Amino acid sequence: MTSGDGDHQAGIRSEHGSGRLISGRYLLHDILGRGGMGTVWRAHDQLLDRPVAVKELHILTHGDEEHRIRVRRTIREARAVARVPHPHVVGVHDLVESEDRLWIVMELVQGPSLAHHLAEYGPLTPQHTASLGLQLLDALVAVHAAGTLHRDVKPANVLLRRDGSAVLTDFGIAVLDDGEFLTTTGELIGSLEFMAPERVMGAEVGPASDLWSLGATLATVCGGLSPFRRPARPATLHAVAYQEPALSERLGPLRPVIEALLRKSPDERPTAASTRDALHRVAAGHSDAGALLPSPTAHASWPAPLLADADTMTSGRQGLVPAGQNGQTSVHTTSLRPTPQPSSRHRGAKRLLWALVGTTVLAAGVGGGLFLTGVLPLKKDPVTTTTRQAVKSTTGWQRVTGVTVRQGDKVTMRFVSGQWTVDHVNVPMTGPAGYNAAIDQSLDGAKDCKIKPAAPFGALLARLAGEKNVPIRSVGRKLTFKAAGNGTLQLAINDEADRCVQDNKGTLTMQVSVTHQP
Template identity: 40%
Template sequence: MSAEGRLIADRYRLQQQIGSGAMGVVWRAVDERLHRTVAVKQLLLQPGYTPEETEEARQRTLREGRIAARLQHQNAIVVFDTAEDEGHPVLVMEYLPSKSLASVISEQGLLNPMQVAQIGVQVAGALATAHMAGIVHRDLKPGNILLGDDGTAKITDFGISRAIGDVAVTKSGILAGTPAYLAPEVALGRDPAPASDVFSLGSTLYAAIEGEPPFGVDDNAISLLHRVARGEVEQPRQAGPMAPALMQMLRADPVERPTMAQTRDLLQAVVDGRPIPTASPNARWQYPAAAQQPQQQATRVGGPAATPPPHAGPPTRVGTGSAASGSRGSSRGKHILLWALAIIAAVLVGVLAANAFGQDTSQSQQSPPPAQQQERPAPPPATTAPATTSSAATSSAAPTTSSAPPTSSATPAQPSEQDLVAVVQQYYQLVPGDTDDAWQLLGPDLQAQGEDSYEQFWDSVDDVQIVDGPAASGGNVVVTLQFTKDGQQSNERHVLGMVVDESGQPLINTDQIG
């Protein structure tokens, strides 16, 4: 792909080279079928592969391109098509006259924190939608954020560089690509996940404000990788109002980071000049009071309990009990106590009234004690001593309240693996046709992405079928799906993270392709 004017895939006419790097070459081109300007990227595969490994990498790259094409968001570069040229994968993408954030940082130096917050809001919005669609970017860095002349920020290269080994140890043991923006868990060898994207976005915004990523830069990539793995981030010095937001995104433990949707709202608070919400250690980020909360309150399987919003019940973790709130238990105990005292008072009134009308005292003394006359038993574990007079009955009230009754709230029954599998089967029977009912089977993390984006995604899918599974595994459900879109079929393996709400209903809370 060395000359202008070449025709790729009998459709895309190359006009001008607009970028190049270790990954390949990017051209501005014309789609002669639709008469529009596009960007054509030829991706270069890693050298030293066997023919079998080369073919596997080529197929994986094309698959990643098809997955990225599912994402439709105003702040994401759209992938229009995948093709091949001289044995190399080619991606055809939206063309945006722009500069990368890396170029802007190189030219201007440090950026204003408020400008960076505005960029971050746009990018986080696109990534939140991507995560809901099961797409993890896996290579967020300043070079993959494009800034248009009108201030629009768009993210590009969804999953592509990771698919071809851009950030991976090659067979020779040489690290390909810089680890400066990696999350600590990825540096330790774990697969990238949505939480990894949150950290990488935080590193990218940190670099735009501070001039270098949180772990610095080093020509020795292995040494830098070790620093990343330790996860020790220095407090930013130039970030101003962005500092609290950055430090939440850059938490070493991925479970303690905000979700990408929460990150978007957190950065929006910076742009709006509102106070920045802070999360205590071992707790998920909590929305500001004005933010929209998902209806269900649930906790990620195997993860820490989410901080509930005001007036919400405590989340219940699958496989563990639910600790009742002390104030709630006290309030319920007071209500039960008042109810018990009201019953006793009513009994006493009856006894006094009977005495006033001249009933035989000996007969009243032989009658059962007031507590035994009641058809409704007093709340356990209270006890009532037998009473023969009104004063004795009154004294029995003290033992009745000597110990607080147990709370009436009970931990919902924990779902079995069959229950989790049944919910997943029900969900994929509903979509794409009945998204209203399917939406009710999603947990708070997926619902936080927004119902409009959810509807938009399923509107683009003609059909989806389960071709393997579902199978429950450690609180997750693994299922292989066949999507039909625009007459073309593709198979994807999804790992669904399950939660249980307060009523014991299993819900699909996360969706990751893998």
């Protein structure tokens, strides 16, 4: 079990935590991850002699009413998960009070989160994504049967076991149907880009809301980008509520399933059974999964944020408007007076508007760069192009095909697989970081063969031909930089191509992404 709120961070030590004994039984070792609600420790259950994960909640067991509400929320979290025994739901072993705070003892999952896997290795294939989707769908069905909503399904809250199977974790904001409403009025808890439109709008939520979040999660791990992520929080809220998802062509046969799950109205989404049948078809390699999904009948659109008859402010910017309507306008109208007896859906729309206004106020107070008009201008989404490139050790500078780099673009290179050597007879294979100091020093007699003298032999190098002075960068397992000019991206092994590569051997595979902000 790692933290669902952050990347996998196995092995991080804490000077003030490692070695503590919790409740006379659980010995803390190292931190697996940190999130907004707690810190997750790798620990050992001394009574049963087994490894466990212990989640230290960042709340005390005593204090004012707010603290007591959070304690009750935590107890319900543990109860919610413990009552769902399922191979794809993280197991909860114990709930203890120690050091004036609560600790949840859980199954230790020896693997990274889906978010970490995506960042490290890139998107999954549609078939692989569908297989994991089936596991998560079954987990959610079991959760819903127990009267529980997860409410925060996202890649960071899915862990991968060593056998590659998925585990749904972090029920930190779950709501039980037999308990109190655990959030204050108007509070939005969770990751906005994976939050169903009805939650954003303040409408009633249910199992269909978790299925929407599952669709957003699968779209992200297969397509490589979240379909609703925007540069700012208000824009993300607006995209979830009103805009169609930005879906990658990588989804292939999975696309109809994702489109159905991400319909704005919960009533228009497929059932868990229909979703399961469609995912089975994709996982099996078929391309007709969309035929198994019901078509929307009267696809209801969400109402626009309420703009009543009140003060008028003039602006040359584009405002928040429903998807499908012309957003180019020079007049925005807002009101501080309530509309008489609004319906529940319109109350949700107004709630979204005030959430956007509140976020704008916060941003203005911190950065002073936003103009408060009651709505916020939207920026065009950044466009990312991703490709894979084989880099040979027997060739000099090799152009990365499939991407174009312009000034201001963000360029990211990640190691995928492979090894190479600059002397296959005398030195071992190595990866993109090149040789260690000892081996590099043993090759000092051929130091004139280095392209970049400061980097070790065998290191992967990159340059953007066209940049001023053409700097040569050491890539290692991952490198991100901002392009200072237009150019052609090139990669090479740190070994002079013209006269020194006769004894080289091997190839590396790299994933290269270029993000352009329009």
